[in-house]
Amino acid sequence: MKRNGAVIVAAGKGSRMGSSESKQYLHLQGKPILVHTLERFQQMPQIEAIVLVTGSEDIGRCVTYVEQYGLTKVVAVAAGGAERQQSVRIGLERLPEGLDVVAVHDGVRPFVTEAKTAECLDKAYEAGGAVLAVPVKDTIKVVDPSGMIDSTPERNSLWAVQTPQAFRLGLLRQAHDKAAQDGFCGTDDAMLVERIGHSVYVVEGDYTNIKITTPDDLLWAERLLEQEQQQGQGEKGERS
Numbered sequence: 001m002k003r004n005g006a007v008i009v010a011a012g013k014g015s016r017m018g019s020s021e022s023k024q025y026l027h028l029q030g031k032p033i034l035v036h037t038l039e040r041f042q043q044m045p046q047i048e049a050i051v052l053v054t055g056s057e058d059i060g061r062c063v064t065y066v067e068q069y070g071l072t073k074v075v076a077v078a079a080g081g082a083e084r085q086q087s088v089r090i091g092l093e094r095l096p097e098g099l100d101v102v103a104v105h106d107g108v109r110p111f112v113t114e115a116k117t118a119e120c121l122d123k124a125y126e127a128g129g130a131v132l133a134v135p136v137k138d139t140i141k142v143v144d145p146s147g148m149i150d151s152t153p154e155r156n157s158l159w160a161v162q163t164p165q166a167f168r169l170g171l172l173r174q175a176h177d178k179a180a181q182d183g184f185c186g187t188d189d190a191m192l193v194e195r196i197g198h199s200v201y202v203v204e205g206d207y208t209n210i211k212i213t214t215p216d217d218l219l220w221a222e223r224l225l226e227q228e229q230q231q232g233q234g235e236k237g238e239r240s
């Protein structure tokens with residue numbers, strides 16, 4: 001049987017949110033966004049261990065959340081680095097031995113689903129690496145520094161990448177070591193694996209798996225949570 005772990009990164013400052021509190025600690029329906037995310041992973045039977053990476057100043061409150069919300073799969077709360085990539089690497093070091101696959105996930109993507117994560121984990125086990133992504137809906141332009149359009153990539157081949165991003169643990173550690181050695185900094189983990197010449201597959205995800213980045217995302221998030229709760233109540237009603 002394959003053994004999966006997760007690294008949840010939440011050591012960012014949330015500068016684009018512009019709030020005094022880091023965005024992962026803002027509340028959605030009375031609970032920190034990060035706790036919503038952790039609870040989803042806690043409930044996934046496919047995940048046996050979670051490493052939470054946070055700011056060094058936030059370790060205390062994260063340990064409190066782990067106890068308060070019964071997040072028994074969290075095996076370590078670690079202090080992250082200046083860039084997301086460093087935070088992931090620190091998280092990888094703290095995973096228990098013997099895992100086959102790791103799912104790396106943003107602490108600020110609370111609408112992650114078990115079904116899509118499972119698809120990603122299975123594909124990573126089989127092929128080495130798999131990430132969730134959705135086809136882009138807009139036409140994308142490459143724009144030069146003067147503001148002039150340089151080119152228009154063919155939309156059919158463009159996907160907006162999300163997390164979880166799942167990899168065989170040894171492969172992802174190797175990719176991170178190589179990036180650190182070369183001084184390369186990427187904006188997701190797949191980039192690091194791609195640059196060592198390994199294929200990474202895309203699993204089609206959900207548009208609702210948003211990353212909470214700017215204040216307008218909070219409005220979406222509230223609405224999405226309400227919608228999920230209404231659906232849940234509808235399903236309960238059908239069963240009774």
Ligand SMILES: Nc1ccn([C@@H]2O[C@H](COP(=O)(O)OP(=O)(O)OP(=O)(O)O)[C@@H](O)[C@H]2O)c(=O)n1
Nearest residue numbers: 009010011012013014015016082083084087107
């Ligand atoms: N040094 C960092 C930077 C980011 N992250 C995490 O990576 C995820 C995705 O990053 P992003 O949305 O860019 O978060 P921030 O870096 O916090 O936001 P911003 O770029 O607006 O400052 C977040 O859960 C964030 O906490 C991290 O663990 N360590």
Ligand SMILES: C[C@](O)(CO)[C@H](O)COP(=O)(O)O
Nearest residue numbers: 084106161162163187188211
């Ligand atoms: C990993 C990621 O969430 C995929 O969309 C994204 O690349 C994180 O980038 P950010 O610059 O930290 O927002």
